[in-house]
Amino acid sequence: MAKFKGGMPGMGNMNNMIKQAQKMQEEMARLQGELEEKTVEASAGGGAVTACASGKKQLVSVKISPDAVDPDDVETLEDLILAAVNEALRQAEEMTASAMGKITGGMNIPGLF
Numbered sequence: 001m002a003k004f005k006g007g008m009p010g011m012g013n014m015n016n017m018i019k020q021a022q023k024m025q026e027e028m029a030r031l032q033g034e035l036e037e038k039t040v041e042a043s044a045g046g047g048a049v050t051a052c053a054s055g056k057k058q059l060v061s062v063k064i065s066p067d068a069v070d071p072d073d074v075e076t077l078e079d080l081i082l083a084a085v086n087e088a089l090r091q092a093e094e095m096t097a098s099a100m101g102k103i104t105g106g107m108n109i110p111g112l113f
Contacts (some may be wrong), residue, residue: 001030002011016082018047023105024103027103028100028104030102031057031099031100031103034055034095034098035054035055035056035095036054036055036056037054037055037102038054038055038095039052039053039054039060039064039092040052040053040086040088040091040092041053042082042084042085042087042088042090042091042096044079044080044081044083044084044087045083045084047065047070047078048064048067048068048080048110049062049063049064049065049077049080049081049083049084049086050062050063050084051063051081051085051087051088052088053085053088053089053092054092055092055095055096055099057089057092057096058084059085059088059089062081062084062085064077064081075103
């Protein structure tokens, strides 16, 4: 029977995996900080409504053109706001997923970000 020196077999691989996981975690934390500073912008109605969202997937600002404000047609303005906000949040999600995918190698890790 062969004897192993320096501990259990495979422990070197386990240590390497732990180091890689720690490095990935550090990279993700750094990237999340960077993403918080980045924003995406989307508009609807030919620029009548513009929404800006952060990499944290939070709405940062909404701009409404005075031309888009019609007291007799509030529903259209509401629809434009929803469209712009939803598109900005979709772009923020896409930006975050793309950036994280570069670190995780495309692994889908639930609750990661």
